[in-house]
Amino acid sequence: MTSKLTTSNRAGWGFALPGFALIATFIVLPFIFAFWLSLTNQRLISPNPTEFVGLDNYRSLLSIDVLSIEPERDAAGALVRDDDGALSYPAVRGFTRNNPDYPQYAGMREWFRWHWGDTAKVVIATDVIFWKALANTLTFVLVVAPVQGALALGLALLINQRLRGINFYRAVYFMPVVVSIVVVSLLWRFIYDGEDGLLNNLLSALTFGAFTGMDWLGNPDTALGSIMAMSIWQAVGFHMVIWLSGLQTISPTLYEASAIEGASKWQTFRYVTWPGLRNTAVLVVIVITMQAFALFAQIDVMTNGGPLDSTQTVVFQAVERGYGKQDISGGSTISVILFVLVLTISLIQRWLAREKT
Amino acid sequence: MNRRILLAATLATTAGFAGTASAQTALSMWYHGAGGEVEGAIIRQIVDDFNASQSDYVVSLESFPQESYNDSIVAAALAGNLPDIVDVDGPVMPNWAWAGYLRPLDIDESLIENFLPGTKGYWNGELYSVGLWDAAVALYARQSTLEALGLRTPTLEEPWTKEEFMAALDAAKESGDFEYPLDLGMAWTGEWYPYAFSPFLQSFGGDIVDRETYQTAEGVLNGDAALEFGEWWQSLFADGYAPGTSQDPADRDAGFIDGKYAFSWNGNWAAVNTIEGGVDDVVFLPAPDFGNGSVIGAASWQFGVSAASEHPEGAAAFIEFALQDKYLAAFTDGIGLIPSTPTAAEMTETYKEGGPLNVFFALSEEQALVRPVTPGYVVAAKVFEKALADIANGADVADTLDAAADEINADIERNGGYGHQ
Numbered sequence: 001m002t003s004k005l006t007t008s009n010r011a012g013w014g015f016a017l018p019g020f021a022l023i024a025t026f027i028v029l030p031f032i033f034a035f036w037l038s039l040t041n042q043r044l045i046s047p048n049p050t051e052f053v054g055l056d057n058y059r060s061l062l063s064i065d066v067l068s069i070e071p072e073r074d075a076a077g078a079l080v081r082d083d084d085g086a087l088s089y090p091a092v093r094g095f096t097r098n099n100p101d102y103p104q105y106a107g108m109r110e111w112f113r114w115h116w117g118d119t120a121k122v123v124i125a126t127d128v129i130f131w132k133a134l135a136n137t138l139t140f141v142l143v144v145a146p147v148q149g150a151l152a153l154g155l156a157l158l159i160n161q162r163l164r165g166i167n168f169y170r171a172v173y174f175m176p177v178v179v180s181i182v183v184v185s186l187l188w189r190f191i192y193d194g195e196d197g198l199l200n201n202l203l204s205a206l207t208f209g210a211f212t213g214m215d216w217l218g219n220p221d222t223a224l225g226s227i228m229a230m231s232i233w234q235a236v237g238f239h240m241v242i243w244l245s246g247l248q249t250i251s252p253t254l255y256e257a258s259a260i261e262g263a264s265k266w267q268t269f270r271y272v273t274w275p276g277l278r279n280t281a282v283l284v285v286i287v288i289t290m291q292a293f294a295l296f297a298q299i300d301v302m303t304n305g306g307p308l309d310s311t312q313t314v315v316f317q318a319v320e321r322g323y324g325k326q327d328i329s330g331g332s333t334i335s336v337i338l339f340v341l342v343l344t345i346s347l348i349q350r351w352l353a354r355e356k357t
Numbered sequence: 358m359n360r361r362i363l364l365a366a367t368l369a370t371t372a373g374f375a376g377t378a379s380a381q382t383a384l385s386m387w388y389h390g391a392g393g394e395v396e397g398a399i400i401r402q403i404v405d406d407f408n409a410s411q412s413d414y415v416v417s418l419e420s421f422p423q424e425s426y427n428d429s430i431v432a433a434a435l436a437g438n439l440p441d442i443v444d445v446d447g448p449v450m451p452n453w454a455w456a457g458y459l460r461p462l463d464i465d466e467s468l469i470e471n472f473l474p475g476t477k478g479y480w481n482g483e484l485y486s487v488g489l490w491d492a493a494v495a496l497y498a499r500q501s502t503l504e505a506l507g508l509r510t511p512t513l514e515e516p517w518t519k520e521e522f523m524a525a526l527d528a529a530k531e532s533g534d535f536e537y538p539l540d541l542g543m544a545w546t547g548e549w550y551p552y553a554f555s556p557f558l559q560s561f562g563g564d565i566v567d568r569e570t571y572q573t574a575e576g577v578l579n580g581d582a583a584l585e586f587g588e589w590w591q592s593l594f595a596d597g598y599a600p601g602t603s604q605d606p607a608d609r610d611a612g613f614i615d616g617k618y619a620f621s622w623n624g625n626w627a628a629v630n631t632i633e634g635g636v637d638d639v640v641f642l643p644a645p646d647f648g649n650g651s652v653i654g655a656a657s658w659q660f661g662v663s664a665a666s667e668h669p670e671g672a673a674a675f676i677e678f679a680l681q682d683k684y685l686a687a688f689t690d691g692i693g694l695i696p697s698t699p700t701a702a703e704m705t706e707t708y709k710e711g712g713p714l715n716v717f718f719a720l721s722e723e724q725a726l727v728r729p730v731t732p733g734y735v736v737a738a739k740v741f742e743k744a745l746a747d748i749a750n751g752a753d754v755a756d757t758l759d760a761a762a763d764e765i766n767a768d769i770e771r772n773g774g775y776g777h778q
Contacts, residue, residue, distance in 0.1 A: 218603025
């Protein structure tokens with residue numbers, strides 16, 4: 001079996017070789033290293049020899065369990081209620097710390113809980129911060145990917161017109177992309193400032209003083225949302241340009257034909273523009289997803305993962321552990337898990353977007 | 358000044374003039390203070406003076422920005438090209454010594470007899486590094502505020518108790534003149550947290566790790582004293598005494614000067630700016646005593662010799678040379694650091710007896726406690742910082758301190774006890 005790739009294609013391989021070499025050296029090789037390191041106890045700096053520890057790192061990162069806690073009862077067996085009528089539950093630390101009756105829960109901490117009748121179901125994990133980081137990262141991806149993609153398409157449609165000075169608008173929308181993300185993050189820290197930030201002043205002026213200020217990055221409920229809004233704004237211009245290139249590949253004759261047929265604006269978009277953007281859409285969604293999973297700089301500059309872990313992310317934790325806490329094996333383990341996750345999601349996206357024949 | 362060095366220096370100079378035929382040995386040195394103009398000028402002056410004073414060695418200096426300095430050292434060590442003379446932050450020194458980056462510092466120890474305790478870097482019984490300066494933290498206040506609120510001025514002998522301190526904060530809060538009574542500097546993330554706040558915990562009777570063995574944090578970071586500290590720490594933010602982790606860095610720098618805060622927990626390096634900023638009645642109060650004495654952090658940047666150096670005697674000679682009072686005083690006059698010796702302090706305008714910052718020298722001498730001297734400190738400091746930020750943001754105190762103690766213990770275990778005997 002010979003294919004076009006292997007027969008008489010020396011020039012093609014020659015052209016591809018530098019690219020392959022670079023990818024192998026800087027992406028494939030480091031990944032193999034990371035995978036190997038995740039099976040050891042490698043430290044960033046240490047005189048102790050590196051030991052093979054098997055899947056220990058994965059176990060301590062991923063161990064998760066559900067603990068059922070019965071509410072406290074008094075001597076008569078009646079449920080103890082406080083003044084508001086709420087049930088009282090024994091502390092989780094009573095089960096997870098120095099309790100020989102529950103050796104399987106040793107060292108675990110509460111992530112979140114829900115109630116099933118009177119019983120509290122508490123999800124406990126060995127590495128709560130990692131799970132929080134994972135949940136935050138997935139939330140970030142789920143919000144940013146569709147919103148940023150749609151906004152970028154909207155902007156691309158707006159600037160895909162023959163108007164005087166349209167290049168000015170293209171440049172304005174693209175500007176945040178060329179500014180360093182670290183600088184953008186610093187500036188947005190001032191915008192979000194809880195006391196006299198630009199956003200608070202603006203909202204206060206718009207509501208004639210009814211809005212009294214909000215500590216956007218200091219409040220666990222708004223911190224991640226604030227970072228999402230800022231990230232969407234920062235990179236939307238980049239994806240706008242990709243959409244724009246897609247729009248300009250659509251033949252004008254199709255538009256002329258639909259105009260002659262009397263199609264409305266929506267019909268033109270639905271049956272001419274959107275089918276023509278199919279491949280662009282796949283590209284944009286996959287690129288945004290991968291970029292969103294790599295969320296790091298904004299966190300590092302703006303919140304350091306806080307307040308109360310509300311902005312922890314997977315990549316931030318990988319760096320924090322590998323360099324901050326000198327635990328290269330822990331950082332590598334997170335990287336490998338992230339790789340598997342992103343690969344899986346990209347494959348699913350490819351499969352969903354496949355050409356159906 | 359030590360006569361031996363002067364004699365050696367003189368001999369070396371004479372020899373240098375007599376005949377420069379013998380080849381000079383090149384020594385490299387890395388410094389963390391790139392970007393600081395005055396600081397850079399002083400360190401270059403020391404290097405130039407040393408090179409001119411003898412003919413055996415030529416030191417060449419490379420400066421790095423402070424934020425990336427530690428990373429540069431680690432990278433250089435992994436790549437096998439450490440410089441001969443390194444500059445190391447006091448609490449990080451045991452980590453580098455344990456990792457084999459540093460060799461014990463072979464200098465005449467009589468030279469550092471009079472040095473402040475925080476400036477001498479000992480690990481496992483051996484001297485690894487020496488600092489030309491120390492740093493200290495004090496409670497900044499205006500004399501006029503103390504008088505207006507009717508507060509006793511605390512002294513080194515009789516610092517405020519916890520009750521007096523909280524009463525002072527309450528008085529400042531009730532006066533309505535300030536946005537917040539107390540500025541802790543929560544905007545300064547990183548080493549500031551363990552440096553500035555772990556002394557509070559120590560004054561309560563807890564610590565980051567058990568200093569007897571350095572093998573566990575259980576019972577010290579989550580014992581009764583630590584829980585009491587944690588509850589108090591949380592109340593500072595919950596009850597509106599101090600701005601929390603989202604404090605604007607600009608407010609940290611200028612808030613006290615602008616009168617937004619009644620008290621500010623700040624280092625000696627901010628003193629000159631505060632006075633020049635117009636607070637001419639500023640007083641530097643000692644840390645409150647929460648039950649186990651007033652405590653402040655100690656140890657700043659210090660010099661040591663890398664294990665990779667092929668000429669450790671030359672590197673040590675340079676460090677001995679740099680320990681002269683005139684250089685200590687130059688750093689103090691230039692960038693406001695606390696000189697390591699009383700004699701150098703007398704040579705400066707600010708730290709001499711009766712000088713405006715002399716109180717910091719006394720604070721350093723009386724109250725300073727170095728951060729835990731263990732290679733594991735680097736990780737423990739990160740864990741401690743996060744625990745304090747979480748508690749300030751309302752996390753459960755007992756759970757947070759337990760988790761922090763567990764994480765520190767797990768790290769100690771993974772590192773085989775960090776080489777403590």
